[in-house]
Amino acid sequence: MSYTEFIKEAREYYQMLPYESNEVYKRYNVAIPLPGDEEPFQKTGISGLDALISSICNKTRMKFDAIISDSFTKAINGKIRIIEAKDASDSLLKNKLFRSSESKLAAYVNGNARYFILIDSPERSEEKMNILFVNAGNLSVQVIVNLGEYSRLRLSELYVSNSKSSSTVSILHEVSAAKNSQIEMNALHNENEHTSVLGLCKASAAEGARINANYFYCGGNATKAVSILDSGGHSSRIDVTEFAYGAKAQVFDLNAAVLNTAPYSSANIESGAVLDDSSGCMLKGYAKVSHGAKGADSKIAERGILLSPDAHIDALPDMAIDYSNEVKATHSASTSPIDLESLFYLTSRGLDEEKAKKIIVTAFMAKYISRMEDPNMREIAMSIMLDKLDTKAFGVISDITPKNIWLGEVRKK
Amino acid sequence: MILEIKDLHVEAEGKEIVKGLSLTVKGGEQHVLMGPNGSGKTTLAKAIMGHPLLKVTHGDILVDGESIKGMKPNERAKCGLFLEFQSPTEIEGLGFMNFLNTARGSAGNTKPFKEFMAEVKERSEKLKMKEDLIGRSLNYGFSGGEKKKVEILQMAVLKPKIAILDEPDSGLDIDAVKLVAENVNELQRETKLGLLIITHYSRILNYMQPKVIHIMQDGRIVREGGKELIDEIERSGYGLG
Numbered sequence: 001m002s003y004t005e006f007i008k009e010a011r012e013y014y015q016m017l018p019y020e021s022n023e024v025y026k027r028y029n030v031a032i033p034l035p036g037d038e039e040p041f042q043k044t045g046i047s048g049l050d051a052l053i054s055s056i057c058n059k060t061r062m063k064f065d066a067i068i069s070d071s072f073t074k075a076i077n078g079k080i081r082i083i084e085a086k087d088a089s090d091s092l093l094k095n096k097l098f099r100s101s102e103s104k105l106a107a108y109v110n111g112n113a114r115y116f117i118l119i120d121s122p123e124r125s126e127e128k129m130n131i132l133f134v135n136a137g138n139l140s141v142q143v144i145v146n147l148g149e150y151s152r153l154r155l156s157e158l159y160v161s162n163s164k165s166s167s168t169v170s171i172l173h174e175v176s177a178a179k180n181s182q183i184e185m186n187a188l189h190n191e192n193e194h195t196s197v198l199g200l201c202k203a204s205a206a207e208g209a210r211i212n213a214n215y216f217y218c219g220g221n222a223t224k225a226v227s228i229l230d231s232g233g234h235s236s237r238i239d240v241t242e243f244a245y246g247a248k249a250q251v252f253d254l255n256a257a258v259l260n261t262a263p264y265s266s267a268n269i270e271s272g273a274v275l276d277d278s279s280g281c282m283l284k285g286y287a288k289v290s291h292g293a294k295g296a297d298s299k300i301a302e303r304g305i306l307l308s309p310d311a312h313i314d315a316l317p318d319m320a321i322d323y324s325n326e327v328k329a330t331h332s333a334s335t336s337p338i339d340l341e342s343l344f345y346l347t348s349r350g351l352d353e354e355k356a357k358k359i360i361v362t363a364f365m366a367k368y369i370s371r372m373e374d375p376n377m378r379e380i381a382m383s384i385m386l387d388k389l390d391t392k393a394f395g396v397i398s399d400i401t402p403k404n405i406w407l408g409e410v411r412k413k
Numbered sequence: 414m415i416l417e418i419k420d421l422h423v424e425a426e427g428k429e430i431v432k433g434l435s436l437t438v439k440g441g442e443q444h445v446l447m448g449p450n451g452s453g454k455t456t457l458a459k460a461i462m463g464h465p466l467l468k469v470t471h472g473d474i475l476v477d478g479e480s481i482k483g484m485k486p487n488e489r490a491k492c493g494l495f496l497e498f499q500s501p502t503e504i505e506g507l508g509f510m511n512f513l514n515t516a517r518g519s520a521g522n523t524k525p526f527k528e529f530m531a532e533v534k535e536r537s538e539k540l541k542m543k544e545d546l547i548g549r550s551l552n553y554g555f556s557g558g559e560k561k562k563v564e565i566l567q568m569a570v571l572k573p574k575i576a577i578l579d580e581p582d583s584g585l586d587i588d589a590v591k592l593v594a595e596n597v598n599e600l601q602r603e604t605k606l607g608l609l610i611i612t613h614y615s616r617i618l619n620y621m622q623p624k625v626i627h628i629m630q631d632g633r634i635v636r637e638g639g640k641e642l643i644d645e646i647e648r649s650g651y652g653l654g
Contacts, residue, residue, distance in 0.1 A: 340465060345502040346512075347486035348462050348495075349567065350519035356487075359515070363506035363550070370506065 030224050030253035030282065049136055052162055056132060060158065060380050064132045066117065070139040073115060079129055081118040088116055113142040113172065119155065121181070123148035128156075128374075133169070135161040135195060140170045147181035147209070156186040156377045161195040161219065168196045169220075175203035175211065179233065182210045186377045190384050191220030193248075193394040199225040207233035207262075214372045216381050217252060218245040219394040226255040231265035231296075242271045243368040245385050246279030246311070247392040257286040260296035260327075267297075272368050273304040273335075274361055275311035276392065282314045289321045289329055297328040304335035305364055361389060414440045414493050414574035414607060415477055416461070422471035423453075423460040423632075430456040432632030433472070438575055441605040443621055447612060447643075448629035449651045454611045455499055457629070458577045462496040463489050476575075490520065493574030497564040497581055499611075505553040509563065512551050513570060520571050529570070536569045540596055541589075557584025565593055569600055575607040582617040594620035615643045 053067060066080040067073065073082045121127055125148065133139060147153055159169065169191065177183055189197055197220050205211050217223045229238045244252040258267035269285040285300035304313035315333035338360050346356035362382075369381045387393070416438045423431035430453045438444050448454055460467045461474055463486040473480050476492045484492070504512075510533070517529060524532070537547055540562045552560050561581055568576055581597070582590045594617050600606055610623070618640065626643060628636040630651060636642065 339502075342502045342504055344459075344462075344464055344486060345498065345504075346516075348490055349512075349516040349571065350487050350490035351516060352487050352519070353485065355515070355519075359507060359512070360504065363504050366506035 030222055030251050049134060049162065052160075053132065053134060056134075056158070056160060060376070062130050062132070062156075062158065062376055062380070064158075065129045067132045067134065068115060068117065068139070068141055069134040070114065070137040079119070079127065080131065083116040083118065085114050085116065113140050113170075115141045117141060117143040119143070119145045119153070121145075121147045121151040121153045123178075124150045126152040128154040131155070131157045133157060133159040133171070135159065135167060135169045135191070136163055138167045138169075140168075142172045142174070145173065145175045145183065145185075147175070147177045147183055149178045150180045151178070152182045154184045154186075154374055156372075156374050157188070158377075158380065159187065159189040159191065159197075161191040163192065163194045166194050166196075168198060170198040171200065173201040173203070175201070177203065177205045177209035177211055177236075179206045180208040181206070182212075184212045184214070184373055186214045186216075186372045186374055188216045188377060188381050188384070189220060189223070190218055191223075191394065193219070193221055195220045197223040197225070199223070201225075201227040201229070203227070203238070204230040204232050205236035205238055205265075208235050209233055210237045210239075212239045212371070212373070214241040214368075215254075216243050216369070216385075217254075218384060218388050220250065222251050222253075224253040224255075226257075228257045228259070229267070230259045230261060231267045232259070232261045233265065234262050235264045236262060237265065238267045239371070240267075240269045241368055241371040242269075242283070243365065244273045244275075244281050245365070245388050246273065246281060247276040247388065248279060248394075249277070250279040252279075252281040253284070254282065255284045255286070257288070258298065259288045259290065260293045260298050261290040262296075263293055264295040265293060265297075267299070269300045270368065270371070271300075271302045271315075272364065273313055274307065274364060274389075275304065275313060276307040278308070278310040280312045280314075282316065283333070284316045284318070285331070286318045286320075287329065287331070288319070289323050289327050291322045293323050294326050296323070298330075299328075300331040302333040302335075303364075305361060306335060306337050307361070358389065362386065415475075416494070416575045416607065416609075417475040417478075418457075418461070418472070419475065420472035421457070421460070421469065421474065423456055424468045424470050425456060425466065429470070430467075430632055431460060434629070434632065434634055435472075436609070436627060436634065438607045438609050440574055440607045441601065443601070443608045443610065443623040445610045445612060445618060445621075445623040445626045446629055447626060447646065447651075452629045453632040454629055455579055458496055458499075458579045458609075458611060461489075461577060462486055462494060487519065490571075490573070495568050495571060495573030495576040497561075497568060497576060497578040499579040499583065501552045501560045501564055503550075503552040503554070505550045507551045509547050509549060509551050513547075513567060516567070517570055522571070533566070533570060536566050536596075539599075540566055541592060542566065558586065558589050561585055561593060562589070565596055569596070572604055573606065574604075575609070577609045577611070579611045580613065581610065582612055582614055587616070590617050591620055593617070597621070615647060618643060 065077055066075045075082050203211050231238045238258050240256045242254045256269045260267050271283040271285055273281040283302040287298040287300050289296045289298055300317040302315040302317050313335040317331035317333050319329050319331055321329050338357055342360050343356050365385050369378050372378050418436040421431055421434045446454055469482055481489050542562050581593055625637055627634050
């Protein structure tokens with residue numbers, strides 16, 4: 001099969017079949033617009049991109065190990081390997097497509113991925129890596145992470161969009177965590193109003209391994225994220241945090257599935273959203289406890305705050321328990337406007353209503369952001385979220401002032 | 414400062430809870446409000462502070478002769494009123510110190526941050542609070558007793574002129590009741606704070622000097638008297654008539 005045929009097939013998968021058989025999920029579904037068939041990799045100019053990247057680096061004070069754009073890539077050091085799809089071996093392409101063919105979305109992203117980002121953490125290594133993704137057209141990337149035994153990796157990814165016309169960012173992560181390894185994966189999407197996001201993650205944790213995956217979405221007209229994480233090793237642990245801030249008519253479709261397939265494995269999904277105007281979000285957490293997963297512990301919690309009567313959240317926690325003895329499985333969901341009792345408490349201490357509301361929302365966001373252990377990412381995430389809360393502006397980062405924001409201080413404009 | 418409640422009627426969800434209650438608390442005075450469950454004590458406390466879901470249908474609340482009925486809770490706080498909540502709200506993600514710093518700014522406390530921190534440290538030591546409490550999210554995961562101490566700490570830093578303490582002793586062990594009472598008394602001596610203490614138990618009153626005990630039943634004050642009233646309640650309950 002030629003490369004072009006791969007792409008064609010992957011597109012057909014996505015367009016013809018829903019990626020899931022769950023009838024409820026089909027009803028609550030956001031379809032992401034896909035780039036046109038005629039131009040799989042829409043080349044865009046890079047004018048202004050250099051300045052944008054410099055500006056982001058300065059504002060975030062992050063040291064990026066790689067910068068990936070749809071127009072160019074730059075590996076700053078040898079930690080991260082970048083392979084352009086056209087240079088990738090057929091076996092890599094075929095293997096990837098074959099392995100992900102059970103997921104139509106994954107097949108789509110695989111088929112379209114222009115770049116493969118390869119990260120291999122050697123045994124017992126301890127590393128921190130930052131990647132900046134800049135979308136100026138249709139950025140499509142596959143990130144493959146292989147963790148050696150007992151290794152530790154913190155991978156923080158910042159996504160910004162600067163596209164001037166309708167575009168889609170599609171990212172597929174494939175993570176394999178070997179015995180007793182640990183990974184913290186942080187992804188912060190700060191897209192603009194022209195951009196749709198298709199984010200996929202497939203991860204597996206071997207014995208004693210720990211995966212802490214944190215996804216934050218703001219900006220972008222439509223976002224669909226699907227994470228499938230397999231807690232397949234004895235005593236392995238997976239924590240997934242998803243959070244969306246939406247305004248105007250933005251829509252988010254956040255899916256996280258965790259599979260407890262091994263004894264004493266634990267999986268925890270926490271999803272949250274703060275929505276304003278007529279924005280909407282679907283929070284779809286699914287946890288499965290398989291046969292043989294004695295002592296497994298699975299939790300799903302979905303929470304949302306609605307800042308406008310026109311905003312809506314569909315919280316759909318779902319569990320399937322095949323092994324009913326000696327397992328813990330809980331799920332909960334709640335969405336509401338800002339809690340009046342909390343508002344009364346804060347205003348009774350002298351805070352005016354507007355400030356009190358901001359503090360409540362900020363605290364809600366901080367709860368999710370604190371799941372990231374990377375202090376720099378926490379500050380950037382909080383800063384961007386606060387900026388959105390104040391301005392509702394999409395697009396690149398307008399300002400980042402790390403000082404004091406982590407404590408929940410409401411930044412004065 | 415004088416807080417005057419005049420023939421106050423308060424409704425919650427269309428049901429009248431406070432049914433014509435009058436009470437005056439002056440700076441430096443201690444008043445105690447007791448009464449059976451459901452008599453309207455907490456509703457009264459929240460109405461004084463301006464809870465948005467409570468409707469004052471008749472009567473008035475005055476501070477130094479001026480009506481505060483139309484004021485929002487934050488405006489009432491700026492007038493010098495403080496409510497110690499019976500069940501303080503938990504807000505995960507909001508650092509307690511950050512909240513307190515923001516609140517004291519709203520209350521006009523412009524002390525340098527270093528002095529503010531020193532004051533918080535001193536007060537929290539007097540309250541024998543665990544050191545990590547002030548570094549955590551507001552009331553989140555605190556025990557009942559810890560929440561009460563955090564409320565008293567806020568009062569000490571915000572320095573109101575009249576404070577309504579809604580069951581400051583619930584959830585506290587014997588030693589903590591004494592400790593809280595001592596801290597409240599000290600604050601009163603320092604700032605001439607006027608107090609309206611809502612309680613079900615006489616123990617805290619062993620350490621306080623209330624001027625008047627008010628007994629509230631079915632939304633009204635039905636008896637008033639000195640400390641001797643407490644003995645009567647202990648003997649006969651609220652059916653003392």
